[in-house]
Amino acid sequence: MTGTMTEAAGAARGPAAGAVTREMSMQQAINAALRTVLEQDPDTLVFGEDVGALGGVFRVTDGLQRDFGAERVFDTPLAESAIVGMAVGLAMNGWRPIPELQFDGFAYPAVDQIVNQLARMHYRSRGAAPMPVTLRLPSFGGIQAPEHHGESLEALFAHVPGLKVCAPSDPQDAYRLLVQSVRCDDPVVYMEPKARYWERRPVDTAAGAGDMPVGRSRVLRPGRHATLVAWGAMVHRCLQAAEYAAEDGVELEVVDLRWLKPIDAEGLAASVSRTRRAVVVHEAPLTAGLGAEVGSLVTERAFGALAAPVERVAGFDVPYPAGPLEPQYLPTIDRILSAVQRTLEYERP
Amino acid sequence: MTTPSPTPAGPDPHPGFGPDLARRCYREMLTARRIDEEAIALQRQGVFPAYVSLRGQEAAQVAGAAALDAERDFAFPTYREMGVALALGVDMVGYMASHRALWHGGLYDPMASRFSSLNAVVGGPVPHAVGWAVGERLRGGTGCAMAYFGDGASSEGDIHEAMNFAAVYRAPVVFFCQNNRWALSVPNERQVAGGSVAARAQGYGMPGTAVDGNDAAAVHRATAQALERARAGQGPSLIEALTYRVEPHSTSDDTSRYRDAEEERAWRDRDPLTLLRARMEADGSGDAAFFEQAEQEARKRAEAVRDGVSTAPEPDGTDLFAHVFREPTEELARQQRVWYEEVRP
Numbered sequence: 001m002t003g004t005m006t007e008a009a010g011a012a013r014g015p016a017a018g019a020v021t022r023e024m025s026m027q028q029a030i031n032a033a034l035r036t037v038l039e040q041d042p043d044t045l046v047f048g049e050d051v052g053a054l055g056g057v058f059r060v061t062d063g064l065q066r067d068f069g070a071e072r073v074f075d076t077p078l079a080e081s082a083i084v085g086m087a088v089g090l091a092m093n094g095w096r097p098i099p100e101l102q103f104d105g106f107a108y109p110a111v112d113q114i115v116n117q118l119a120r121m122h123y124r125s126r127g128a129a130p131m132p133v134t135l136r137l138p139s140f141g142g143i144q145a146p147e148h149h150g151e152s153l154e155a156l157f158a159h160v161p162g163l164k165v166c167a168p169s170d171p172q173d174a175y176r177l178l179v180q181s182v183r184c185d186d187p188v189v190y191m192e193p194k195a196r197y198w199e200r201r202p203v204d205t206a207a208g209a210g211d212m213p214v215g216r217s218r219v220l221r222p223g224r225h226a227t228l229v230a231w232g233a234m235v236h237r238c239l240q241a242a243e244y245a246a247e248d249g250v251e252l253e254v255v256d257l258r259w260l261k262p263i264d265a266e267g268l269a270a271s272v273s274r275t276r277r278a279v280v281v282h283e284a285p286l287t288a289g290l291g292a293e294v295g296s297l298v299t300e301r302a303f304g305a306l307a308a309p310v311e312r313v314a315g316f317d318v319p320y321p322a323g324p325l326e327p328q329y330l331p332t333i334d335r336i337l338s339a340v341q342r343t344l345e346y347e348r349p
Numbered sequence: 350m351t352t353p354s355p356t357p358a359g360p361d362p363h364p365g366f367g368p369d370l371a372r373r374c375y376r377e378m379l380t381a382r383r384i385d386e387e388a389i390a391l392q393r394q395g396v397f398p399a400y401v402s403l404r405g406q407e408a409a410q411v412a413g414a415a416a417l418d419a420e421r422d423f424a425f426p427t428y429r430e431m432g433v434a435l436a437l438g439v440d441m442v443g444y445m446a447s448h449r450a451l452w453h454g455g456l457y458d459p460m461a462s463r464f465s466s467l468n469a470v471v472g473g474p475v476p477h478a479v480g481w482a483v484g485e486r487l488r489g490g491t492g493c494a495m496a497y498f499g500d501g502a503s504s505e506g507d508i509h510e511a512m513n514f515a516a517v518y519r520a521p522v523v524f525f526c527q528n529n530r531w532a533l534s535v536p537n538e539r540q541v542a543g544g545s546v547a548a549r550a551q552g553y554g555m556p557g558t559a560v561d562g563n564d565a566a567a568v569h570r571a572t573a574q575a576l577e578r579a580r581a582g583q584g585p586s587l588i589e590a591l592t593y594r595v596e597p598h599s600t601s602d603d604t605s606r607y608r609d610a611e612e613e614r615a616w617r618d619r620d621p622l623t624l625l626r627a628r629m630e631a632d633g634s635g636d637a638a639f640f641e642q643a644e645q646e647a648r649k650r651a652e653a654v655r656d657g658v659s660t661a662p663e664p665d666g667t668d669l670f671a672h673v674f675r676e677p678t679e680e681l682a683r684q685q686r687v688w689y690e691e692v693r694p
Contacts, residue, residue, distance in 0.1 A: 045487075071487055072487075076514065077510075077513055077514055077517055079506075079510040079513070079514070081476065081506060081507055081510055082476045082479070082507065082510035082511055082513075082514045084476075085473070085475070085476020085477055085479070085480060085507060085510075085511065086476055086477075086479055086480035086483060086514060087480060088476070088477045088480060089425075089476065089477035089478060089479060089480020089481035089482070089483070089484065089494070090480040090481070090483065090484040091480075092423075092460070092465070092477065092480070092481050092484075093423075093480070093481045093484030093485055093488065094484070094488070095484050095487070097480075109506075112470065112473060112507070113473070113476065113507075116470050116473060117468075117470070117473055117474075117477070121466070122672055122673075122674070122675060123454075123672045123673055124453055124454035124466045124468075125454055125458075125459050125460070125465075125466045125672075126452065126454070126456070126458075126668075126671075126672050127671070127672045127675075128458045128459055128460045128461070128466075129459060129460055129465075129466070130675050132675075161673055162673055162674065164674075164678075184675075184676060185675035185676055186674045186675050186676055214676065214678075215678060215679070261678075262678035262679060262680050262681075263680070265679075265680070266679075
């Protein structure tokens with residue numbers, strides 16, 4: 001591979017190892033991260049439905065089969081359970097598999113292999129069989145896709161002992177979190193926010209993950225009146241909400257959780273200790289969603305600082321709807337700002 | 350379906366099953382039988398909460414596994430493959446520890462043993478075998494994966510997905526179905542549409558062979574051929590070893606509610622140990638002294654396993670947390686502190 005590239009060729013062609021900052025979309029950034037790990041670790045394998053010649057339905061794996069060969073980047077038959085089951089077996093033979101399930105809703109046919117096998121094999125074998133598997137899962141809604149293409153499964157996977165779960169919110173973090181996930185010796189469900197695939201931002205492919213521990217959140221925007229907590233595509237929406245709030249003089253801090261298991265409880269507590277109010281925002285249905293976990297962690301760790309109950313702004317407890325209703329299902333900026341307002345106006349009874 | 354067919358007479362149909370192999374298989378089948386009997390006794394004594402017997406399936410398990418190369422092959426069992434474990438040299442106290450409920454996956458090292466951890470999801474380990482085999486081929490290795498499942502599991506989607514994957518990738522896998530005719534309480538007729546698991550191989554473009562699972566020589570020969578084919582890069586095969594679960598599904602089961610005792614008796618008469626012994630006596634590969642010695646050794650080994658598993662220490666509470674992650678999380682460490690301070694005996 002050559003060291004020269006244009007922005008347009010972008011992530012699909014460039015060497016990932018070089019220290020290069022360039023503008024790329026999240027989908028290109030994930031491609032670059034896959035290149036990085038395929039180059040640096042000969043045990044990595046990329047496989048799934050249509051990831052080879054096609055380069056994936058979102059072109060995330062564009063050019064990888066061409067550049068790394070059909071042995072390390074290959075198509076599978078269409079069966080999610082066997083894709084994950086095969087990853088378990090490959091890991092038992094010393095590989096570091098990076099399987100893709102094409103869409104969130106199609107993870108359900110693989111739940112037995114994910115929950116009963118992938119997540120437990122290390123435990124069942126008392127540590128003899130490590131499972132360094134990164135399960136890539138294009139996730140969340142917002143692209144007016146058919147049924148089963150807009151689901152948010154983070155609470156399901158975060159609930160499973162033995163799994164780690166993350167969801168990046170921008171191209172730089174998508175690169176970093178994927179490299180970090182692949183290097184992690186535990187199974188990681190890496191949830192890609194489809195709605196953010198095409199937004200272009202500068203990405204430093206030398207900003208490796210080596211110095212960043214798993215499970216750290218980040219403050220994307222500092223503020224002093226309330227903390228918005230989000231992950232994946234909702235981070236962007238929270239940043240937008242914070243812009244609007246700023247026009248009214250309300251300074252919102254935006255915490256990108258990044259890791260949904262383990263959750264950065266200390267980071268959450270530190271932010272809320274400063275702002276004294278928290279609103280957690282997610283696409284998944286409200287009931288038993290991860291917002292409940294965030295609210296509980298904040299309450300346990302920063303109860304004394306809280307000036308109002310933790311608010312949750314989430315999807316409704318309904319099946320994920322078709323396109324025209326998506327905007328009414330997903331947390332809106334107005335709903336986020338209303339929740340902020342409630343926390344600001346809250347008075348103890 | 351209930352009447353077992355007799356082994357056909359005539360010239361030896363399995364010339365590869367020589368005296369040494371016959372003696373090895375007999376010794377290990379008998380040892381598995383005696384361990385099995387000790388295990389049932391331990392359950393009656395309350396040492397095991399429950400147990401799943403392999404009685405009647407010793408030939409299918411031991412003679413098939415005897416074709417494996419423990420240096421390079423890898424077996425993926427469910428939970429009734431004690432005879433396979435024995436044949437592969439798995440630490441049997443560690444294996445039986447699973448039945449004493451000391452650790453679900455057993456206390457043996459599955460990677461060093463080339464025998465994956467016991468798995469209670471029937472069908473679940475079969476895709477693992479395919480992945481392992483694909484990985485072996487990618488690595489340039491010559492090992493084969495052996496995937497164990499039963500007639501009940503043959504209904505699971507994972508089995509079909511795995512066979513299709515293996516055939517698409519021409520992966521070195523042997524799908525080994527022990528059809529013991531009863532999936533807990535449901536007979537073949539209401540489990541296996543079409544009546545044959547082996548016939549399903551045709552749909553995946555691979556060889557499918559039904560063998561008399563109580564005939565050690567037949568099982569060994571079919572397995573050796575399938576392994577040879579896989580090792581030569583010719584892809585996967587399916588073997589259906591026709592056998593019978595003469596004991597209940599588990600010690601918690603009651604067969605009188607669903608099957609005829611006469612059927613059990615008929616199959617007990619086709620005991621794989623009896624059949625192999627008769628064959629060895631006929632061809633001279635085993636004499637009275639051999640069988641006596643095999644009996645003594647089997648009993649001694651079974652008693653040692655019994656004593657070992659009965660006295661094995663219970664797991665320490667720290668084991669709750671020790672193997673969840675390779676890279677432990679702060680939250681789990683916090684929960685372990687809760688255990689340490691509030692629960693630890």
